[in-house]
Amino acid sequence: MNNYLIVAGIIFCIGALGVLMRKNLIIVFMSLELMFNAANLGFVAVSDRLNLISGDIFVIFVMVVAAAEAAVALGIIVAFYREKGTIDIDKANELKN
Amino acid sequence: MEALFYVFSFIAIFSALMVVTMRNPLTSALYLVLCFFALAGFYVLLDMQFLAVMQILVYAGAIMVLVVLVIMLLNISKIKSVKTDLHQKIIGIAISLVLLVEIIFYIAYGTTKKPTGIFTHSVIDKIGNTRVVGEFLFTKYMLSFEIASILLFVAIIGAYLFAKKKF
Numbered sequence: 615m616n617n618y619l620i621v622a623g624i625i626f627c628i629g630a631l632g633v634l635m636r637k638n639l640i641i642v643f644m645s646l647e648l649m650f651n652a653a654n655l656g657f658v659a660v661s662d663r664l665n666l667i668s669g670d671i672f673v674i675f676v677m678v679v680a681a682a683e684a685a686v687a688l689g690i691i692v693a694f695y696r697e698k699g700t701i702d703i704d705k706a707n708e709l710k711n
Numbered sequence: 712m713e714a715l716f717y718v719f720s721f722i723a724i725f726s727a728l729m730v731v732t733m734r735n736p737l738t739s740a741l742y743l744v745l746c747f748f749a750l751a752g753f754y755v756l757l758d759m760q761f762l763a764v765m766q767i768l769v770y771a772g773a774i775m776v777l778v779v780l781v782i783m784l785l786n787i788s789k790i791k792s793v794k795t796d797l798h799q800k801i802i803g804i805a806i807s808l809v810l811l812v813e814i815i816f817y818i819a820y821g822t823t824k825k826p827t828g829i830f831t832h833s834v835i836d837k838i839g840n841t842r843v844v845g846e847f848l849f850t851k852y853m854l855s856f857e858i859a860s861i862l863l864f865v866a867i868i869g870a871y872l873f874a875k876k877k878f
Contacts, residue, residue, distance in 0.1 A: 616818055618753065621720045623814035625727050625746075627807045632731035634803035635795055640736045640782060644743050647774065648727055651750050654766075662757045665828035667835075670759055671847050677769050678859045682866030684774045688781045689873030695785050 618659035626652035639691050639701040643684075650680050716756060723749035736782050740775060747771040758832050761841045 625648060632645025654673045661669025691701060698705050726746040733739040747770045754763040835843055848856055 617716065617720075618757070619818045620815060621723065621753075623811060623818065624724055627811040627814070628724070628727040628731055630810055631803055631807040634806055635800055636731065637795055638736060640778065640785075641731070641739055644730055644736075644739055644778065647743065647770070648730060648746065651747065651770070655750055655753055658754055658757050658759055658762060661828075662759070663826065664824060665826040665830050667828070667830045667843055667847055670762055670844060671852055673762055674765065674844070674848070675855060675859055677765060678863065681769060681774060682862050684777055685866050685870040686873065688777055689870040691781060692784065693873045701785065 619656055622652045622655040622659065625649075625655070637703045639694065639703050642703060643687055643691065646687075647680065647684075650676060712756060715752070719749045719752040719756070722746075723753070737779070740778050740782060743778075744771050744775050747775070758835060759840065761844050 629645045629648035629652060632648065633642055636642055636645065654676055657669040657673050657676075661667065694706065695701055723746050726742040726749065729742040730739040730746065733742065747766060751763040751766040751771075754760070754766060830843065
């Protein structure tokens with residue numbers, strides 16, 4: 615189980631790196647998906663180790679939430695692009711001044 | 712089994728790194744699909760074939776098609792790409808390295824509980840993988856299942872409102 619958890623941890627950190635480092639809105643969104651998937655792998659590994667089934671059920675619900683989130687997030691990205699003409703995340707600064 | 716695990720983890724970590732570092736969003740989207748396939752391989756190794764199929768259908772199929780469609784609609788190659796400035800890069804790498812060290816420290820020195828459930832690999836194989844998941848989904852987790860359907864309905868409305876011309 616520990617090997618799986620370490621792989622999940624590494625993928626999660628790469629996803630966090632993408633969210634913190636990149637400025638392209640779509641790549642930030644894809645890094646978020648990576649983090650979701652790392653968490654899913656952790657759930658499956660732990661519930662395999664403890665001989666439970668709840669972790670696997672939870673992964674299905676995470677997938678449902680991720681699908682809903684993808685639809686809404688891509689809608690927001692399209693609306694943002696229509697408003698600003700770019701998908702640079704630094705241009706989302708109207709609360710600043 | 713052991714060799715397959717290392718192959719899958721190499722593919723997953725390599726393609727995850729590529730997703731984060733590639734300049735063109737379409738390239739990173741294709742690497743993300745590769746990463747999802749490697750994760751589906753992990754689920755097969757962990758004896759959860761149903762989840763592997765769901766992973767490929769929902770993530771590599773539905774969600775990534777949506778992402779690629781949006782990349783196509785926005786015509787990304789026409790937009791000039793934005794450079795990440797150096798201090799943001801340094802801060803990002805530092806924070807994620809600290810997070811990685813924390814996670815590995817916690818996994819290496821934490822204690823794990825004894826197995827408490829009854830669903831060992833042989834039990835699951837005897838009943839059938841999909842059947843176990845389905846029985847739990849429609850009995851014990853029925854309420855969550857219904858709430859998930861409401862959530863999907865709300866997401867449809869939300870996506871429609873955001874993609875509309877004016878709101």
